[in-house]
């Protein structure tokens with residue numbers, strides 16, 4: 001005890017000796033803390049205040065898009081399984097690019113946070129509503145999962161309060177959508193370059209060892225999707241990232257084709273796996289490439305066999321897009337979602 005109070009006393013003396021310095025350092029720290037807080041506040045308010053909640057539809061929205069209902073089983077679906085109802089620029093770009101590449105197909109954006117009567121007023125939804133072939137609808141999980149293997153899984157609350165809850169929910173939803181409606185499913189961090197209508201019963205290869213379910217194209221009620229749903233609930237594991245995602249598609253495809261390695265078969269029993277350049281032209285490990293400048297010629301070469309480019313949002317979202325910088329991402333936006341790009345130029 002004595003020893004301790006002696007130490008405290010010594011420290012105190014030392015502090016007194018260095019009082020001026022200590023005060024100075026504390027003062028500097030305090031000031032920088034305050035300025036960081038103020039900067040964050042201002043920046044926050046900046047973004048909030050500069051974004052209008054409604055926009056006039058840009059003149060670049062093509063008038064050739066059709067609002068008629070899609071051929072059954074050929075719609076394009078996007079999902080928001082969090083309660084977020086304020087689509088960011090990447091989500092806007094993703095939907096716009098899909099709508100443009102498919103003038104005669106309905107693009108449906110299902111949002112869990114949307115309640116029927118209350119339409120959220122925000123920039124993203126305001127812009128998306130300019131496109132006649134985009135429809136924004138509430139996503140009701142118990143309705144979607146009804147009459148699928150997910151119904152009891154969802155009711156059992158097995159999946160609640162676990163890590164990766166939102167991605168897992170999204171993994172389940174896309175399978176239920178493919179099963180019930182058929183058509184195309186795309187993650188909201190894809191930018192669509194080409195029409196997808198020739199691709200049926202297929203999914204993309206992400207690497208030598210993995211398929212990815214960020215893009216899916218299947219006919220309604222397809223056996224492959226049925227097996228995926230059953231495998232999902234039978235082998236459910238909330239603790240392993242991707243267990244219900246890439247790893248699920250990979251193990252089901254191997255069983256489906258009775259193969260050991262993914263590269264042993266590309267097509268079997270009517271299901272095709274598409275080469276990485278079709279949907280994942282830049283590997284996730286290389287996501288920074290999207291922020292590198294590139295010539296138009298190299299851009300065209302890079303994407304000549306690409307239907308849609310997955311920009312790996314979880315990696316890339318914190319890196320800002322510089323408009324006009326001619327980076328790959330900048331060129332994807334300006335070429336394939338010019339209306340979103342126009343809005344970004346006005347408000348970013």
Ligand SMILES: *[C@@H]1O[C@H](CO)[C@@H](O)[C@H](O)[C@H]1NC(C)=O
Pocket residue numbers: 140141142143
């Ligand atoms: C979903 O639909 C069911 C009826 O089909 C309804 O009881 C439930 O309240 C709905 N949930 C939401 C969140 O709207």
Ligand SMILES: *[C@@H]1O[C@H](CO)[C@@H](O)[C@H](O)[C@H]1NC(C)=O
Pocket residue numbers: 194195198
């Ligand atoms: C789709 O397939 C048809 C016939 O196989 C072909 O003529 C057409 O060019 C293809 N379209 C696209 C966008 O790949």
